[in-house]
Amino acid sequence: MSKILAFTNQKGGVGKTTSTANVGAGLARAGQRVLLVDLDPQANLTKGLGLVEAEQNVYGALLGEYRLKAYPLHENLALVAGSSALSGFEKVKGDELDREFLLKELLEPVRERCDYILLDCPPALGLVTLNAYACAQALYVPLEAQMYAADGLEKVLELVGRVRRRLNPELSVGGIFFTRHDGRKVLRRETAEELRALYPGLVLTSFIRESIALGEAPHLGQDIFTYAPQSAGAADYQALVAEILTR
Template sequence: MSKILAFTNQKGGVGKTTSTANVGAGLARAGQRVLLVDLDPQANLTKGLGLSDAEQNVYGALLGEYPLKAYSLHKNLALVAGSSALSGFEKVKGDELDREFLLKDLLEPLRDRCDFILLDCPPALGLVTLNAYACAQALYIPLEAQLYATDGLEKVLDLVGRVQRRLNPDMKVGGVFFTRHDKRKVLRRDTAEQLRVQYPDLVLDTVIRESIALGEAPHLGKDIFSYAPQSAGAADYQALVAEILTR
């Protein structure tokens, strides 16, 4: 039975998609069977991994138009494509009974066929995100160590508490990790240390350093291990994968 991990943050631009792609690729390289699910209406995970012509996507599957389709990317790695139409998911399904469990029901038949399912969540804490939280065993929260960094984190943690009480008591926060990190910058270093003190059980040891290669890889439809396996970004995500596997 696969473990479902959701990469989430209320704040956009913090590396959710980059982390979903590269943790997924790293797990696949470690021999794990991995399914990525693009739940962000921007569909950047889908585009950034080179799948630009998918005829079937997660939105159509959630609406029951066709079965869930996973597109193979590499050995042990497959992707359920995203869609811009996800932005209207709440309007279409908002009044439906058990609307928070549509994704869970959709993924259930696939859970025996893979070891990990990774969900790339949208920045908005709406119905799509609730569906992700309702089926995830663990949330991983990428965070930039800068001013107001705790705002998005506190909103996620507040929602986590409510979801645990009402929808998914088994869900936990797997960890918080810093992205685009540069310890030479005083503000980022100080903010990181402050958050480690404030949330000692949540902040992971691994940090993802600022890396040009991490920004370049999606433009070529590649993960960091395929694009620049000797880069700092590859080393950091390899370390993050190893840390996730021990939690």
């Protein structure tokens, strides 16, 4: 039975999609069977991994228009495409009974065929994110170590508490990790230290440095290991994958 990990943060632009793509690719390289699911209406995970014309996507599958379709990307790695129509998911399904469990029901038949399912959540705490939290075992929260970094994190942790009590007692925070990190900057170092003190045991040892290659790879539809395997970004995500595998 696969383990479902959700990459989430209410703040946008923190490297959530980049992390979903590259952690997924790193797990696949380590021999794990990985399914990525693009739940962000911007569908950047789908576009950034080179899937341009996907006839079937997660939104249509959630609506029951067709069965869940996973598009193979590399050995051990497949992707369920995203859709801009996900922005209207709450309006369409908001009054439906058990609406929080639609994603869980959709993923249940494929869980035996995967070791990991990674969910790229939207930067909003709406019904799509609630569906992700209701079926995940662990959340991973990318953060930039800068002012107000903890604001979005607090809201995520509050929602985790409510979801754990009402919908998914198995849900936990797998870890918080820093992206676009530059240890030479005093503010970044101090913020990182403050968050480690605030959330002991939750902040991971691994961090992702600022990297030009990480920004370039999605424009070519590639993960960092395919695009620049010797880069700092590849080394950092390899370390993060290794840490996730031990948790």
